[in-house]
Amino acid sequence: MVRELKISGKTGNSRIMVGEALKNLGLQLPKGRTVIITDSTVNDLYGNLFPACPVLEIGEGEGIKTLDTVARLMGELVGLGLDRSCFIVGIGGGIVCDVTGFVASTYLRGVDFGFCPTTLLAQVDASVGGKNGVNYKGYKNMVGVFNQPSFVLCDPKVLKSLPQDELTNGFAEIVKHGAIRDESHFTLLEDSKAKALSLDPEFMAHLIYDSIAIKADVVNQDEKETCIRKILNFGHTFGHALEKTAGVSHGKAVSAGMVMACNLSMDRGLLKESDSERIKKLLKDLGLPLRIEVDPAKALDALAKDKKKLGDAIQFVLLKRLGEAVVETISIHDLEKNLG
Numbered sequence: 001m002v003r004e005l006k007i008s009g010k011t012g013n014s015r016i017m018v019g020e021a022l023k024n025l026g027l028q029l030p031k032g033r034t035v036i037i038t039d040s041t042v043n044d045l046y047g048n049l050f051p052a053c054p055v056l057e058i059g060e061g062e063g064i065k066t067l068d069t070v071a072r073l074m075g076e077l078v079g080l081g082l083d084r085s086c087f088i089v090g091i092g093g094g095i096v097c098d099v100t101g102f103v104a105s106t107y108l109r110g111v112d113f114g115f116c117p118t119t120l121l122a123q124v125d126a127s128v129g130g131k132n133g134v135n136y137k138g139y140k141n142m143v144g145v146f147n148q149p150s151f152v153l154c155d156p157k158v159l160k161s162l163p164q165d166e167l168t169n170g171f172a173e174i175v176k177h178g179a180i181r182d183e184s185h186f187t188l189l190e191d192s193k194a195k196a197l198s199l200d201p202e203f204m205a206h207l208i209y210d211s212i213a214i215k216a217d218v219v220n221q222d223e224k225e226t227c228i229r230k231i232l233n234f235g236h237t238f239g240h241a242l243e244k245t246a247g248v249s250h251g252k253a254v255s256a257g258m259v260m261a262c263n264l265s266m267d268r269g270l271l272k273e274s275d276s277e278r279i280k281k282l283l284k285d286l287g288l289p290l291r292i293e294v295d296p297a298k299a300l301d302a303l304a305k306d307k308k309k310l311g312d313a314i315q316f317v318l319l320k321r322l323g324e325a326v327v328e329t330i331s332i333h334d335l336e337k338n339l340g
């Protein structure tokens with residue numbers, strides 16, 4: 001069964017289809033020329049399901065999410081002679097989606113695009129909400145645009161080919177959605193960890209849909225992150241610093257970042273210890289780290305580049321309770337104490 005969600009923003013409208021098969025991508029494409037951007041792993045696994053059109057490959061890993069990759073892709077699009085009527089589809093994980101969305105949003109000042117996310121993290125988070133962009137000198141997502149993809153096609157069956165580590169990364173963002181906004185979503189995953197870890201198809205379709213619904217609801221209220229959307233960054237301020245400094249994957253960094261944010265929430269008299277313990281236990285049971293060692297000085301440098309920084313402080317996402325987040329302005333000096 002295919003279930004749909006919508007995002008309606010100033011930058012465009014997105015139709016999110018959960019449960020649609022990747023092989024049906026061709027049915028979603030407008031008339032005219034289409035180009036696919038993917039990586040070699042996804043192309044090897046699923047290239048036989050792609051509609052007939054040029055396929056551009058990018059490398060893998062956070063290190064290729066750069067302006068150099070964007071420039072190379074621009075050259076290839078120009079080489080193909082694509083005009084403004086073309087359509088670009090990103091098929092892959094979060095890196096493919098972020099790069100594709102940025103390339104499509106800037107090529108000829110913007111052409112239409114869609115995503116087929118193939119990792120759990122990309123399905124529940126990176127492909128949804130219209131944040132597109134690349135890193136700059138290793139600092140996360142420093143260059144980018146808000147622009148909604150026309151569609152997001154989520155086929156949960158493709159998750160079967162994911163390495164366990166990659167799957168685990170996606171669960172971090174699902175835990176985040178429950179923690180910031182919906183305790184029942186958190187409890188669903190808490191009560192059905194075994195089904196989640198074994199990728200029970202019916203359960204995963206349900207979990208993915210509910211998780212995207214939480215994010216879509218927030219984005220529909222605040223597409224450009226002027227207020228409530230900031231809560232989607234729970235765990236990401238410390239997380240991005242850990243990701244850059246320790247070179248760990250996004251999901252692992254966000255997991256440890258959420259634990260640091262829970263501890264800070266307790267220190268400030270907001271979150272109950274019992275709620276914090278439930279979050280830590282679920283992350284641990286899903287195979288996610290609760291702590292990552294870093295060089296505090298390097299982490300501080302990355303922290304100071306956070307996009308929610310205002311002067312010497314950061315608008316930091318804390319939890320009031322499981323299911324409710326709050327944004328508080330905290331000085332970088334105070335946050336520094338938590339990096340050790």
Ligand SMILES: O=C(O)C(=O)C[C@@H](O)[C@H](O)[C@H](O)COP(=O)(O)O
Binds near residue numbers: 126131173225232307
């Ligand atoms: O969509 C959002 O808004 C988020 O903050 C979701 C995050 O999970 C996601 O990693 C996002 O790309 C981070 O954005 P950034 O603005 O902190 O770079």
